[in-house]
Structure formats: C-alpha cells, structure tokens
Amino acid sequence: MNFIITETQKAILELYKEEIAESVINIQETRKEFEGQATIVVFPITKISKKSPEQTAAEIGEYLVAHVEDITKFNVVKGFLNLSIAESYFLKQFNEEILAPDFGRYPANGKKVMVEYSSPNTNKPLHLGHVRNNLLGYSVSELLKAYGYNVVKVNLVNDRGIHICKSMLAWQKWGNGETPESTGEKGDHLVGRYYVIFDREYKKEIDTLKAAGQTEDEAKKNAPLIKEAQQMLLKWEQGDEEVVSLWKTMNEWVYAGFNITYKNLGVDFDKFYYESNTYLLGKGTVDEGLAKGVFFKKEDGSVWIDLTEDGLDQKLVLRADGTSVYITQDLGTAEMKHDDFNMDESIYVVGNEQDYHFKVLFLILEKLGKSWAKGLYHLSYGMVDLPNGKMKSREGTVVDADELIESMITTAREKTEELGKTNDFPQEDKEELYKNIGLGALKYFLLKVEPKKRLLFNPAESIDFQGNTGPFIQYTHARIKSLLSKSNYQFAVTSEQFSGISAVELEMILQLAKYPAEIEIAAKAFSPASLANYLYELAKLFNKFYHEVPPIVKTEEGDLKQFRLNLCKKTADIIHAGMLILGIASPERM
RNA sequence: GCCUCGGUAGCUCAGUUGGAUAGAGCAACGGUUUUCUAAACCGUGGGUCAGGGGUUCGAAUCCCUUCCGGGGUACCA
Known part of the structure; x- marks a missing residue:
C-alpha cells in the first residue's frame, strides 16, 4: 500500500505547501475495532499543518478520498486517520502479485554465506540443547536460501581432547570389548555411557584422596584416572598407533549414531570440519599479529592481545610453551574456512555462553585487518532449561535427543489414533505421518521462540498439539488440501x-501480502521465530475464514468461488513453503 | 566487582524506525457438529509490561537508576 504514502505527500504539499519526508508518514494496519484497512498517524504532521490532530486528519482524509480512486472512505479517531481501501484494489493485488508463481521468492543475490552449526563433541549423544542448535542452524540456512543467498552449511566436529580420552579410557578399563553391534546400543550412547562411567570412577578416586587429606583441587589433579587420561591425550598427539586406532573406532561409533539423529531431525551439512585437523591452526595468525604489532609477547614468552581500550580484557592467544588455546584454533579455522569458500558472510550458531569468546574473536580478526571480519556473526541462542534448572550431562539431568524424538512420535501416534484420523491409512504412510507431526510439534516449539531468549522445557508436560503449535499449522494445511x-x-x-467478499477475506489478502516482507525480516535478523509466528497467524486466520464462510465446495460456480479457492490454494502454498524453511513437513492429510 | 542477555496474564510466549483500550496459546469456565477434517471455531474471566525516575502530544518499546534471574569474566573447549 505504498501508494498511500506518495498520495499523502501530495496531499500535504497541496494543503500546507510543504514537502514532507517519506519517513514522517507513518502508516499502519487499522486496528480491528475501527473501520478501514490503513491508518495514518497524523501527530507528526501537525507540526507542518499547525492545526489540531483531528482537523489535520480530516483535511488529509477529504483530500485523499477526493483525489485517490482506491481510497473510498475515511474516519478520524483522535490523531488517527483510518482509510478504507476499495475491494478492487485488494483483488488486483491478489491477482497480480500474490498469485504470481514466484511470489515470496527472492532472486539470487550473488552472495555466499556460511552457516556453521551443530558442532558436537564426540564423547556423548546429543541432547535437547543440541536440538535447538541444529534446528536453528538448519532453519536459518533455509531462510537465507529463500532470501537469495548461496548457503554453505558446515559442521565443525569436536573430535579430540581430554573429554574424548575419558570415554576411551573408561571403555578400555571396563568395556569388555563391547561394541554397538554386540550390545545393539546406538554408538553415541554407548560412548556417552563410558564417559559417565569415567566420571563416576573419577569422583570415587577424588573422594578417596580427600579422605587421605588432600584438598579438592589436589585430589582432582592427582587422581590416577585423570592422569591416565592426560597420558592418553599425549599419546594421541604423538600419533601412538593403539590410541589413534581406538580413537578412530570409537569416533566411528559416535558418527554412526549422530547420523541417525541428524537424519531424524532432517538436518544436513555440505562439509564437515574436524578439530583433530584444525587444532594446530592459528599459529601463523599469531606470528602475523606479532609482526603487525597487534599482539605482544610477555617475558615468559606467552602471546597476548590488549583489548582494554575496547572495554575488554587482555587475552591470551598463545601459551608460553607455544601450544594453542581455544581462540588460537578459532583464529586459524576462521582463516581456513574463508580460504576454502571465500564467503561474504559467516554465521556461527553457538550458545550464548560463548558471547564473550566471539566478541573477542571477531575483534581480533578485525584488528588483524581481515577485510571479511565484518561479515562474521555470532548467532547466539539461549540455553534450554528444565524446570529445576540447567541440563547437566554428568548429573543425568539431560533430555536426550533420540528419546525426545521417539516420545514425540509416540505422542503423535497416540493422539492421531485417538482421533481416528488414520484408520484408512496404509501402515507406511501412518508412520511417516506420525513422524512428521511429532517432529513438527518439537521443531515449532523450539523455533517459535526468539533465539536469544532462554527456553523452558518441561518434560512432565508434553509439547502441545493444539493452539500455537506445529500440528495446528500442519492441520490447517491438510484441511485446505482436502x-x-x-x-x-x-x-x-x-x-x-x-460481490460477496467478507472482511476476513480482505484480512487474509493482507496477511498473505506480508509474506515476502516476513522472509526479509526473518532473514535479516537470522531468526526463524518471527516467520513461525507469522505462519501461525496465517493459519489462524484461515480457520476463522473456514468457519465464517459457507462451504466452498457447495458454492455455485463463479468468481466468488474461484476467488475463495485461489485464496485457499495460496494459503496452503505459503504455509507449505514457510514450514519448509522451519524444516517442518506439511502433510497432505492428517 | 565488572561485562552481557533476559524479566510482559497462573504457565509458555508474541509485541522495533515510540502510536489508539498491551496480544496469542495452554490451563479454567461456557457455547458451536444433519454443511468442505472439532488437532477447529466463538465467548467469559485473568495485567502495577519487575520497581522508581526522566524524555514528549504519546513509552512494554528510548535514557537514567534500583531489584531479580541466566551466562561470561580460565594458560577448558
């Protein structure tokens, strides 16, 4: 409805002999309790008109109705000028813009963006927090594709380090040669189980040492198990055949397990990076920083950067013994990824506990003069909390991803069968449907919340299937298809x-018309949440329409029927497309 | 202590260039099916937008301040 702005500018020039900037004219949708579809907020204009808000509104309203064909009526409420737009205007927009096959599709913008997400540790299975990460990363990728980007999805796997050695060591000691094949257990769960066993035995040793008079810190350092694990890490780094071979074997088990989880979640990657290949990177960057005077060396030989002028602290980038720390590695990896793909932008989907780390990382790259540093973005998201607090792997208070997926599918099956909706479905189709509904509920539940907010998950209350939920939107789609x-x-x-168009139908045209803008807003914010809420509003509006309008199937043939069917079809298409961006399937029947 | 992100209905959440009487869903209560899928629709009740101050025609939104909560402030990743 951009024409209103231009016409209002003309009106003001005519009435008050003054040019007015576009930005001063504030147009919004008319609230439902008033007549009209578009509202001009006239307060800012009174500075020019030098008249009361009411009078200004009335004058502009009269001008617009007299001079603009599509504006048929107006009314004034305080400083708000409500305009009624002709039905034909909406129909024209619907036919020409919204029904166009490429509606809502952005052409390629020639830019490449990398989305790095998931980034699991290979010592334990995925939990609900990882699920949020995976769904967010996948969805943001789809969103950016829809907005015209060329997207590269990558997964940087943390496959080395002391935590992996803990699982390996525990398995060596107490595993009796167990394998996923011999136990039937999913590989990541099996390895995770030994990680927990390690921790349990380690704690026992600590307690023993404390009982013998050592302090907590001493006991933690001196426990034989941790020493053995450290030895193992050292051997790994030296390329010890036995250790490396065990490491490879157990990692393969974990990957096999992850692949199943990824497949169930419907996420995928274009490239995997492994920290076992990247952990030595970054030393060149450190040399570069020293040469450029960005970094400095302390007496002990360790290398630092001083960020106090930027409101941060001094930060270590290389230990005195020349070994890397986390940020060294990330500096190197960032350069490598840029060399590999030469992308314009790069998004790290990582939890908000690492806000500080990424702030520092990006700042350092900028100070090093990397032109691409300004294209880096940390998509920070809040933790998923349980009613009694944070999830902790070692304390067993985690919601396991595989179990959660399974229970969502089970719930979907129960609810659907209770409603008797699938009595005539072939068995295969049933299972496919239950999976789509169960995961639809889970994905929507996690994605509808603004990423940066932390999110509460109560395992005791199952995720809803009614109201503002995935299944509600899926149901609406299926209903339209039917x-x-x-x-x-x-x-x-x-x-x-x-004739015969109702108010709710005009509302639907307005809602459909917003779709491209919603994609843009969501893509620019790297946030699928607003899109999720948009789709919910659309579905809700459709259901209202469905109840208010007499059965369309039985309506006599003609423009009204055809229009309504077109409206239904387009609504289904947009729900389908939008849900795909969220990674959610829209079944034809449910 | 310092940095950072949050605080909106009993619960889970929407609400951005500052706009009208702050919205949904769940839960509670009541209603709608001889009509295209009732996972739906309609209605009722429910609010000190954490508290206080400021900016102005107008503040959940911007500024200041206090309180509460998460996270960070590691030569862990």
Missing part, C-alpha cells in the same frame, strides 16, 4: 469486480 481436492480445484484468475 478442500481443494474435493472441489477439483483448477487455477483460474478471477475478475476484480464481484
């Missing part, structure tokens, strides 16, 4: 002059 098939829908463009 209607279309019953009416033998064929596409045809209607005229723009016929």
Whole structure:
C-alpha cells in the first residue's frame, strides 16, 4: 500500500505547501475495532499543518478520498486517520502479485554465506540443547536460501581432547570389548555411557584422596584416572598407533549414531570440519599479529592481545610453551574456512555462553585487518532449561535427543489414533505421518521462540498439539488440501469486480501480502521465530475464514468461488513453503 | 566487582524506525457438529509490561537508576 504514502505527500504539499519526508508518514494496519484497512498517524504532521490532530486528519482524509480512486472512505479517531481501501484494489493485488508463481521468492543475490552449526563433541549423544542448535542452524540456512543467498552449511566436529580420552579410557578399563553391534546400543550412547562411567570412577578416586587429606583441587589433579587420561591425550598427539586406532573406532561409533539423529531431525551439512585437523591452526595468525604489532609477547614468552581500550580484557592467544588455546584454533579455522569458500558472510550458531569468546574473536580478526571480519556473526541462542534448572550431562539431568524424538512420535501416534484420523491409512504412510507431526510439534516449539531468549522445557508436560503449535499449522494445511481436492480445484484468475467478499477475506489478502516482507525480516535478523509466528497467524486466520464462510465446495460456480479457492490454494502454498524453511513437513492429510 | 542477555496474564510466549483500550496459546469456565477434517471455531474471566525516575502530544518499546534471574569474566573447549 505504498501508494498511500506518495498520495499523502501530495496531499500535504497541496494543503500546507510543504514537502514532507517519506519517513514522517507513518502508516499502519487499522486496528480491528475501527473501520478501514490503513491508518495514518497524523501527530507528526501537525507540526507542518499547525492545526489540531483531528482537523489535520480530516483535511488529509477529504483530500485523499477526493483525489485517490482506491481510497473510498475515511474516519478520524483522535490523531488517527483510518482509510478504507476499495475491494478492487485488494483483488488486483491478489491477482497480480500474490498469485504470481514466484511470489515470496527472492532472486539470487550473488552472495555466499556460511552457516556453521551443530558442532558436537564426540564423547556423548546429543541432547535437547543440541536440538535447538541444529534446528536453528538448519532453519536459518533455509531462510537465507529463500532470501537469495548461496548457503554453505558446515559442521565443525569436536573430535579430540581430554573429554574424548575419558570415554576411551573408561571403555578400555571396563568395556569388555563391547561394541554397538554386540550390545545393539546406538554408538553415541554407548560412548556417552563410558564417559559417565569415567566420571563416576573419577569422583570415587577424588573422594578417596580427600579422605587421605588432600584438598579438592589436589585430589582432582592427582587422581590416577585423570592422569591416565592426560597420558592418553599425549599419546594421541604423538600419533601412538593403539590410541589413534581406538580413537578412530570409537569416533566411528559416535558418527554412526549422530547420523541417525541428524537424519531424524532432517538436518544436513555440505562439509564437515574436524578439530583433530584444525587444532594446530592459528599459529601463523599469531606470528602475523606479532609482526603487525597487534599482539605482544610477555617475558615468559606467552602471546597476548590488549583489548582494554575496547572495554575488554587482555587475552591470551598463545601459551608460553607455544601450544594453542581455544581462540588460537578459532583464529586459524576462521582463516581456513574463508580460504576454502571465500564467503561474504559467516554465521556461527553457538550458545550464548560463548558471547564473550566471539566478541573477542571477531575483534581480533578485525584488528588483524581481515577485510571479511565484518561479515562474521555470532548467532547466539539461549540455553534450554528444565524446570529445576540447567541440563547437566554428568548429573543425568539431560533430555536426550533420540528419546525426545521417539516420545514425540509416540505422542503423535497416540493422539492421531485417538482421533481416528488414520484408520484408512496404509501402515507406511501412518508412520511417516506420525513422524512428521511429532517432529513438527518439537521443531515449532523450539523455533517459535526468539533465539536469544532462554527456553523452558518441561518434560512432565508434553509439547502441545493444539493452539500455537506445529500440528495446528500442519492441520490447517491438510484441511485446505482436502478442500481443494474435493472441489477439483483448477487455477483460474478471477475478475476484480464481484460481490460477496467478507472482511476476513480482505484480512487474509493482507496477511498473505506480508509474506515476502516476513522472509526479509526473518532473514535479516537470522531468526526463524518471527516467520513461525507469522505462519501461525496465517493459519489462524484461515480457520476463522473456514468457519465464517459457507462451504466452498457447495458454492455455485463463479468468481466468488474461484476467488475463495485461489485464496485457499495460496494459503496452503505459503504455509507449505514457510514450514519448509522451519524444516517442518506439511502433510497432505492428517 | 565488572561485562552481557533476559524479566510482559497462573504457565509458555508474541509485541522495533515510540502510536489508539498491551496480544496469542495452554490451563479454567461456557457455547458451536444433519454443511468442505472439532488437532477447529466463538465467548467469559485473568495485567502495577519487575520497581522508581526522566524524555514528549504519546513509552512494554528510548535514557537514567534500583531489584531479580541466566551466562561470561580460565594458560577448558
């Protein structure tokens, strides 16, 4: 409805003899309790008109109705000028813009963006926090594709380090040669189980040492198990055959397990990076920083950067013994990824506990003069909390990803069968449907919340299937599909002059018209949440329409029926497309 | 202590260039099915937008301040 702005500018020039900037004219949707579709907020204009808000509004309203064909009526409420727009305007917009096959699709913008997400540790299975990360990363990728980007999805796997050695060591000591094959256990769960066993035995040793008079810190350092694990890490780094071979074997088990989880979640990656290959990177960057005078060396030989002028602290970038720390590695990895893909932007999907780390990382790269540093973005998201607090792997208070997925599917199965909806479905289709619904509920639940907010998950209350949920939107889609098939829908463009259109239908056109802008907003914010809420509003509006309008299938043939069917079809298409961006399937029947 | 992100209905959440009487869902209560899928629709009740101050025609939104909560402030990753 951009024409309103231009016309209002003309009106003001005519009435008050003054040019007015576009930004001063504030147009919003008219609230439901008032008549009209578009509202101009006139307060800012009174500075020019030098008249009361009411009078200014009335004058502009009269001008617009007299001079603009599509504006048919106006009313003034305090400083708000409500305009009624002709139905034909909406129909024209619907036919020409919204029904166009490429509606909501952005052309390629020629830019490449990397989205790094998931980044699991290979010593334990994925939990609900990882699920949020994976769904966010996948969805943001799809969102950016829809907005015209060329997207590269990468997964930087943390496959080395002391934590992996803990699982390996525990398995060596107490595993009796168990394998996923011999136990039937998913590989990541098996390895995770030994990680927990290590921790349990380690704690026992600590207690023993404390009982013998050592302090907590001493006991933690001196426990034989941790020493053995450290030895193992050292051997790994020296390339000890036995250790490396065990490491490879156990990692393979974990990957096999992860692949199943990824497949169930519907996420994928274009490239995997492994920290076992990247952990030595970054030393060149440190040399570069020293040469440029960005870093400095302390007496002990350790290398630092001083960020106090930027409101941060001094930060170590290389130990005195020349070994790397986390940020050294990340500096090197960032350069490598840029060399590999030469992308314009790069998004790290990582939890908000690492806000400080990424702030520092990006700042250092900028100070090193990397031109691409300004394209880096940390998509920081809040932790998923349980009612009694944070999830902790070692304390067993985690919601396991595989179990959660399974229970969502089970719930979907129970609810669907209770409603008797799938009595005539072939068995295969049933299982496919339950999976789509169960995961739809889970994904929507996690994605509808603004990423940076932390999110509460209560395992005791199952995720809803009614109201503002994935299944509600899926149901709306299925309902439309059923209607279309019953009416033998064929596409045809209607005229723009016929009667019988209701207010809710105009609302739907307005809501559909917003779709491209919603993609843009969500893509720019790297946040699928607003899109999720948009789709919910659209579905809700459709259901209202569905109840208010008499059965379309039985309506006599004509423009009104055709228009309504077109409206249904487009709504289904947009729900389908939008849900795909969220990684959620829209079943044809449910 | 310092940095940072949050605090909106009983619960889970929407609400951005500052706009009208702050919205949904769940839960509670009541209603709608001889009509295209009732996982739906309609209605009722429920608010000190954490507290206080400021900016102005107008503040959940911007500024200051206090309180509460998460996270960070590691030569862990």
